[in-house]
Each structure stands twice: as structure tokens, then as C-alpha cells.
Amino acid sequence: MKLTLRVWRQKNADAEGAMSTYEVDNISCDMSFLEMLDTLNEELIVKGEEPVAFDHDCREGICGACSLVINGDAHGPERTTTCQLHMRSFKDGDTIDIEPWRAAAFPVIKDLVVDRSAFDRIIQSGGYISAPTGSAPEAHATAVPKPDADFAFEHAECIGCGACVAACPNGSAMLFTSAKVNHLNVLPQGAPERETRVLDMVAQMDTEGFGGCTLTGECATACPKGIPLPSIAAMNKEWLRATRKVNR
Amino acid sequence: MALATRTDRRPSLPRTVWDSTVGKKTVMAVSGLIMLLYLVAHMIGNLKIFFGPGDFNHYAHWLRTLGEPVMRWEWTLWVVRVGLVAAVVAHAVSAYQLSRRDIKARPSKYVHKKPRASYATRTMRWGGIILGLFIVWHILDLTTGTVHPGEYEHLHPYQNVIDTFSTWYGNVIYITAVVALGFHVRHGFWSAAQTLGVGNASRDRFLKTCANGLALLLTAGFVSVPVGVMTGVVS
Ligand code: HEM
């Protein structure tokens, strides 16, 4: 396949960025999107140009490091991570626009790499349980009803990639935060911090400068892990419950 | 292992609510539902116009005697008015603050444009502004009579309504606002359910149907009055 790429290039956080056009040839449809970018970077290095900076780590869709808004879609046209997106989703001769996540809380560091440490600080503010660590406890020591376990697992699938924020017209982190809150709040292990967790994580989310939720639903459409939109309603319910419990 | 006990005090309930995006959205949901409840009653009341001037004017008179003998003339009406103004102000201020925050949170647009489903977001903001302006005009027209076309007669709303809907601009402003209201309620009702945590996957269809039904009912009910005047059914 022969492709035209229009890529966001930006030297550093303070520099002005712009779209640059590149041609790539001999792209196999079995390559992943990131392998296609590797091919481009190899050519750029041979030519003595600066390679395109982009985030990646596991390349198997589980770490949440890869990003990219491809032709206006976070993680591209398929519902998966960019590392698991294959070039067979594109046609020979296509022009592909590649941009970084856009949100005030995710400033661009370089090219397609953005700073997502705001997510880490949301997790630090309450995305934990206060159990002493050590050897794994006996699995049946704490009984968890099956529906609760399923609900927790569905939300535990969030890999913290930030596609929800990138897709949201308000740059809101409600889907991510709701995934993390719901995951722990439904489990007995998460019960001791049930109220403080949701209050602190929502407060941190606001402090980081993410927008509010207008229930547009772009986040859930973009999420590679299928975190559903009603997760936000579930977190709202936890938040309202917590304000009543804590303020007494 | 002993864990450190948290001793820091949390802000008061109103502070927590007003300082949080989730809390402010709750304020919008509650004030919106209050206005919605009022509008349903208002719409049903307006339909009395089809029973003639006697019925309609008597109804307007009765509104002022509501709650008697505990309340005096217009007391209940004023309580409702103050409550509604509070709801409108709370709704509008939260909407303004949240919208400003949302726009700031997404400063750079994507170069690659694609048709987005933010349709609801955009119509909510514009629709809300239209409704706000309409409410001001509507009160100046039919409650105070300040901008009323023709002779405004206190406690004779039947003739006042006919005057307004005998002008082309009266009909245009009114019908535009009522259509905007329909769209607003359509997304608003469902949104309020999500904000208040009532929504979940299995209830989603039901809530969406309710929102559409309510929007349709309100729009049809309100629009029927100017249509009635225009077609001569109400004269
Ligand atoms: C067929 C449609 C409507 C008719 C015929 C109508 C008529 C009236 C009349 C006659 C009054 C004055 C009542 C009185 O003092 O006797 C009034 C008040 C009011 N209407 Fe409407 N209205 C309609 C639709 C709407 C809509 C769609 C809204 C909201 C967006 C609305 C909001 C208000 C408000 C806020 C007041 C002031 C309430 C008060 O003075 O206490 N109305 N309306």
C-alpha cells in the first residue's frame, strides 16, 4: 500500500505545531498502525530527519500507552487501541490525518505525545484500597456476588488510555474516572473508602482542568475497552450518596 | 499495621455541590425538573383556552386564589413565581459556568473534522439561550403587558393571548421558542436522569422514550394555542 500521512509535528510543549505531509510506500495490510509509523520513522532517520514521536509500550492492547487521533477518531476507525489497529482498515492511496489527543489537561509534550499524568493524579487521589499488601489472600475469603464481580471487572478493563477525553467535545474525564470509581466502589475490598474515593477523585478530576459531562456519548463510542456510558450515571449516584454520608 | 486516620474536615454540603462539576450538574438537573413540572402544569392550563373566554379567564382568576383561606390573593402565585425565578437563575448560572469550563478544557480543535454527535450539546446551549430570551419577552408580553401588542387587560388573559397571536412576530417568536423547548427537554430529561444517577443500561430505552414523549407532548400542547388563534378556532 502507498499512503499519504498528514502528521502533527511539534518540537516541544512551548513550540507552535503544524501538520506535515509524508508519503510511505510498501505498507503491508498486516502491519499494525504503529508498525506503519515505525516504517515512516526508519525512513526519516535514514534521511537524517527527526522521527515522529508517539507513545507505545505493550503493543498488545493492554497497557493504554498508545494514543493518536486518526482521521478524527481516537484510536482510529476500529474499536480497539491504535497498536491493535491494522492497516487492512485502510485502502491503497488513502490520506491519513494523525493528531495527538487534544485537551487542556493533556498538554502536548512533543509531536503526538501528550502528558497524561493528570490521570495518575486522579488515581492517586482515591483509586486504591487501604489493604495491607503481602502474599495474595485466599481467593474465597471475601465473597463477592457474581453480578458485582462482573460489574467490577467490566470497569477494571479501563486501561487509562485517555481516548474518552480526546473524543469528548468538553475534554471531560468522566468516563475514565467513573470506570475507576465503579471498579472499586462495588467491591467489599473497596468499601472502607467508598465515599472518600468518589469525592476525592471527582475533585481531583475538576482540579486538573477536565471539562464537565454533557452526556454527548462520544467517550463511550471511542473507548477501546467498551466502558459504557451508563457508568457515568453510576458514578453520579455514588457521588450523590457520598455527599450525603460524609456531610453529617 | 495501623493506617493514618484522616482528620481534615470536608467542606460543607452546599460548597461541595457548587464547587464540583458533578454537583453543579445536579443543580441543573433539579432546577430543570422543577421548571419542567411547572411547564407541564402550564401547558395543561393553557389548553383551557379552547373552552372559551369564560373558562380561561376564570382559570387565571382561580390561580390567584390558590391556597385560600390560608393564603391571601396571589400569595401562592408569588411563591411559585419566586421558586421559578430561583430555578431559572440557578439553571442559567450553572449552565454558563459549566459551559465556560467545557470550552476551556478543549482549547485546540482537531484539524481533521468529522461530523460529531455534539449536536445535543450545541442545541442545549443555543436552545437554552433562546428559552431565556423568550421567558423575558413572554413575561413582558403576557404577565406585565409592557411589550404587549394592543390593549393589555389585567386578568383578561384570553383577549391578551389572542392579541399576541394575531401578530406575525408573536407567532414566530413563540413557536420558535416552543420548538427549542422540545429539543431542550428531549436531551434534558434524559440527562437529568443520568446526572441524578437514575439511569442505567436496562432503563435507558425507557428513559429515552419518556424524554421523547414528554418533549412531544409539551411542544404539541403549547403550539396548539397559537395554531388555534391563527386558524380561528380560538377568537
Ligand atoms: C401555549 C403556550 C403558552 C401560553 C398561551 C402562555 C400563556 C401565559 C400567560 C397568559 C401567562 C400569564 C399568566 C397570568 O399572569 O395570568 C404566562 C406566564 C408565564 N409563562 Fe407562559 N404561556 C405559554 C407557554 C410558555 C412556555 C413554553 C414557557 C417557558 C419556557 C412559559 C413560561 C412562562 C413563564 C415563566 C411565565 C411567568 C409566570 C408568572 O408570571 O408567574 N410559557 N404564560
Ligand code: SF4
Ligand atoms: S474509559 Fe476507555 S477510553 Fe477512557 S481511559 Fe479507560 S479505556 Fe481509555
Ligand code: FES
Ligand atoms: S501500546 Fe499498549 S495498549 Fe497500545
